[in-house]
Amino acid sequence: MKKLLLLVFILSISVGNSQTEIQPNPHKNWYEPEDSETVFFGLSFYFPNGIGDSSLGNDYSFDAGIQFEVNVFITPQFVAGVYGKWHEGEVTNIEKIGNISDSNFSEYGLSLGYYQAINRQFNYMITAGIGAVTLNNTVPFSPDSFRENGTSYKVKGELGYRFNQTIAIFAKVSPYYLNLDIENDAYDSYLNKHFLIDLGFGLRVHLHNPNG
Amino acid sequence: MKKIYVAVIAVLSLSFSSCYNDDVLITENKRMAVYATLLDSNNLALQDIPVNVTTNFSDSYNILGASSSKALGKVDFISLISYNRGIVVNFNPSSSENHNSNFTSLSYVDPREIMDRAEKLDLELVQLGAIQDVNISIDRLPETDSVEFQIQYYNTRQFISLDEENNPIGKYQNTSNTYERLDEEMTSFQNSYRLPVGSPIKIFYTVNDEAEKDTTITVNSANSIIDLEF
Numbered sequence: 429m430k431k432l433l434l435l436v437f438i439l440s441i442s443v444g445n446s447q448t449e450i451q452p453n454p455h456k457n458w459y460e461p462e463d464s465e466t467v468f469f470g471l472s473f474y475f476p477n478g479i480g481d482s483s484l485g486n487d488y489s490f491d492a493g494i495q496f497e498v499n500v501f502i503t504p505q506f507v508a509g510v511y512g513k514w515h516e517g518e519v520t521n522i523e524k525i526g527n528i529s530d531s532n533f534s535e536y537g538l539s540l541g542y543y544q545a546i547n548r549q550f551n552y553m554i555t556a557g558i559g560a561v562t563l564n565n566t567v568p569f570s571p572d573s574f575r576e577n578g579t580s581y582k583v584k585g586e587l588g589y590r591f592n593q594t595i596a597i598f599a600k601v602s603p604y605y606l607n608l609d610i611e612n613d614a615y616d617s618y619l620n621k622h623f624l625i626d627l628g629f630g631l632r633v634h635l636h637n638p639n640g
Numbered sequence: 641m642k643k644i645y646v647a648v649i650a651v652l653s654l655s656f657s658s659c660y661n662d663d664v665l666i667t668e669n670k671r672m673a674v675y676a677t678l679l680d681s682n683n684l685a686l687q688d689i690p691v692n693v694t695t696n697f698s699d700s701y702n703i704l705g706a707s708s709s710k711a712l713g714k715v716d717f718i719s720l721i722s723y724n725r726g727i728v729v730n731f732n733p734s735s736s737e738n739h740n741s742n743f744t745s746l747s748y749v750d751p752r753e754i755m756d757r758a759e760k761l762d763l764e765l766v767q768l769g770a771i772q773d774v775n776i777s778i779d780r781l782p783e784t785d786s787v788e789f790q791i792q793y794y795n796t797r798q799f800i801s802l803d804e805e806n807n808p809i810g811k812y813q814n815t816s817n818t819y820e821r822l823d824e825e826m827t828s829f830q831n832s833y834r835l836p837v838g839s840p841i842k843i844f845y846t847v848n849d850e851a852e853k854d855t856t857i858t859v860n861s862a863n864s865i866i867d868l869e870f
Contacts, residue, residue: 522705523706523707523718526704527704527706527720528720568703569701570663571663574665574668575668576668609669612672612759612760613759615673619671619718
């Protein structure tokens with residue numbers, strides 16, 4: 429019995445050792461074959477554009493915005509991420525939206541994406557995301573802004589260029605549908621259903637697992 | 641103990657101050673669509689007449705929405721609404737840089753401070769009257785010792801209540817008066833007015849402190865000068 433226990437113990441140790449010695453197969457998406465990609469942070473500037481016949485498309489002039497995101501590789505090709513983005517828009521015509529001078533847009537959301545290296549330097553990523561949007565509207569005579577909320581459904585395409593294992597830059601295009609919840613039957617579509625597109629560029633920082 | 645007392649006072653002060661807020665508070669996630677067809681007194685469509693929505697009788701403060709009449713006199717715009725103020729829809733407001741001084745101003749008033757204001761306000765046909773310059777002269781005859789008179793006339797800005805049953809517009813809000821007395825010191829009166837065409841000018845007068853009488857003259861393009869003697 430003691431011999432049997434000793435044998436099981438020795439086998440378990442040897443199996444354990446053999447498992448730790450197995451090296452994962454390098455994936456094409458990995459910049460260094462020995463370091464799997466695990467997470468990257470993105471900071472980007474973007475320019476929002478309204479592309480539909482809606483209040484955001486017709487009655488606003490948007491400033492450049494900023495977006496921060498974190499993406500984690502679930503597999504070597506698929507990523508899950510969280511993001512936050514912020515921009516401001518000045519109202520150019522109050523006739524169809526009311527006397528708002530400007531609005532601050534903030535959005536927080538989740539995304540799932542597909543990351544593919546074209547070669548060692550170039551890569552692309554396609555993501556789909558959903559976000560909660562808040563508009564802080566400023567009224568000229570009312571010191572307290574009032575808020576309105578909505579949901580954003582988006583896709584995003586990014587083309588990246590890696591300088592090294594850690595630093596990359598990227599350009600992006602992100603069309604999205606923003607659905608607000610402003611009550612007005614007569615102008616429901618005009619006030620609530622918006623198609624927009626963000627064009628931007630940014631910087632990525634890739635981090636890796638210690639020891640690959 | 642003193643610190644606790646001060647803290648209690650501070651908390652109570654903040655509590656009471658938060659109960660009363662003088663700021664205009666905008667209703668979130670809601671808008672009001674305003675519709676009308678704007679005509680003159682001859683039923684001809686009026687184009688490019690400014691329209692706005694304010695929170696009170698002033699047509700220049702707290703503008704919630706603004707537009708102007710389009711072809712065929714159509715008015716169709718969106719306004720914010722406030723849940724701690726009423727609404728006043730002003731046609732041809734005098735404060736607007738596009739105010740047309742040839743026509744009257746008309747304001748529809750709903751002073752109710754309500755949360756569930758309707759999303760749509762259709763005023764259908766709205767008529768603005770033309771404005772006429774009228775010079776009124778009143779002279780005291782040599783045989784008259786004194787004349788006291790009151791000239792009552794309609795303003796160039798008129799108010800109509802959207803909730804007439806509960807919040808009626810008093811006549812005093814749509815009319816103005818001039819009071820004067822002619823005697824040995826002041827033998828004549830003369831003044832010029834801008835008055836809505838078709839509106840009555842009512843003159844109440846008392847000669848030599850006798851019983852009051854009155855006469856009414858309707859403003860039209862033919863009577864830009866009114867001369868009276870008592």
